[in-house]
Amino acid sequence: MKLHPDQTNALNTVTAYGSGYFEINRVRHEGSLLLMPEGEVRHWSVNSYEALTPDDFKALLGLGAEVILLGTGDRHRIPHPRLTAALIQAGTGLEAMDSSAACRTYNILMGEGRRVLAALLPY
Numbered sequence: 001m002k003l004h005p006d007q008t009n010a011l012n013t014v015t016a017y018g019s020g021y022f023e024i025n026r027v028r029h030e031g032s033l034l035l036m037p038e039g040e041v042r043h044w045s046v047n048s049y050e051a052l053t054p055d056d057f058k059a060l061l062g063l064g065a066e067v068i069l070l071g072t073g074d075r076h077r078i079p080h081p082r083l084t085a086a087l088i089q090a091g092t093g094l095e096a097m098d099s100s101a102a103c104r105t106y107n108i109l110m111g112e113g114r115r116v117l118a119a120l121l122p123y
Contacts, residue, residue, distance in 0.1 A: 011037045011110060014103040020122045022103065035118040036063065037110045049073055049121055057094075058086040065117035067093040067109065071102030074123030099123050 012035055016023035021030050024041045032044035046056050049072050057079075060068055068087065070079065076098045087094050097105065099120050106118040 012039075012041060013110065014107050014118075017100065017103050022099075022120055022122070031122055033118070033120045034060075034063070035106065035120065036065065037114075037116065044119060044121075046119075046121065049077055052079060052083055054083050054085060057084050060117060060119060061086060061090050061092060063117055064115065065092065066115045067095065067117070069102045069106055069109075069116060069118045070094060070096040071099030071118060071120035072096055073099055073121045076101075 012024050014022060014024060014035070015026050016028075021028050022033050022035075023029070024033075024035060027041075029041060029043075032046050034042040034044045046052055072079075076096065078096050079094075081088070084094055095105070099122065102118055102120060106116055109116040
């Protein structure tokens with residue numbers, strides 16, 4: 001799906017997504033991604049929702065986001081609290097949704113100037 005937001009080239013914006021890929025600032029990226037408004041677009045080593053571990057969520061804390069959007073692939077899934085315990089203890093918000101919704105929500109929050117992290121699993 002193509003997204004056509006008011007794009008600011010200085011910020012990482014999701015411009016499209018589809019089966020197995022995400023397009024950031026019109027550059028296509030295959031597989032899982034970690035995305036924040038500023039900085040580089042990072043590949044995320046998690047290949048599937050089922051492969052998520054507590055350490056995967058703990059590692060996200062070091063990125064300094066105020067809220068994390070977890071794109072869970074092609075359908076909405078809620079991670080077990082034992083996986084997200086480090087985020088809860090740190091007071092970092094986590095919202096889980098399918099990856100399409102996570103892309104759209106990321107663009108909205110990023111556009112509002114929020115320090116948002118999208119952890120996106122492909123579908």
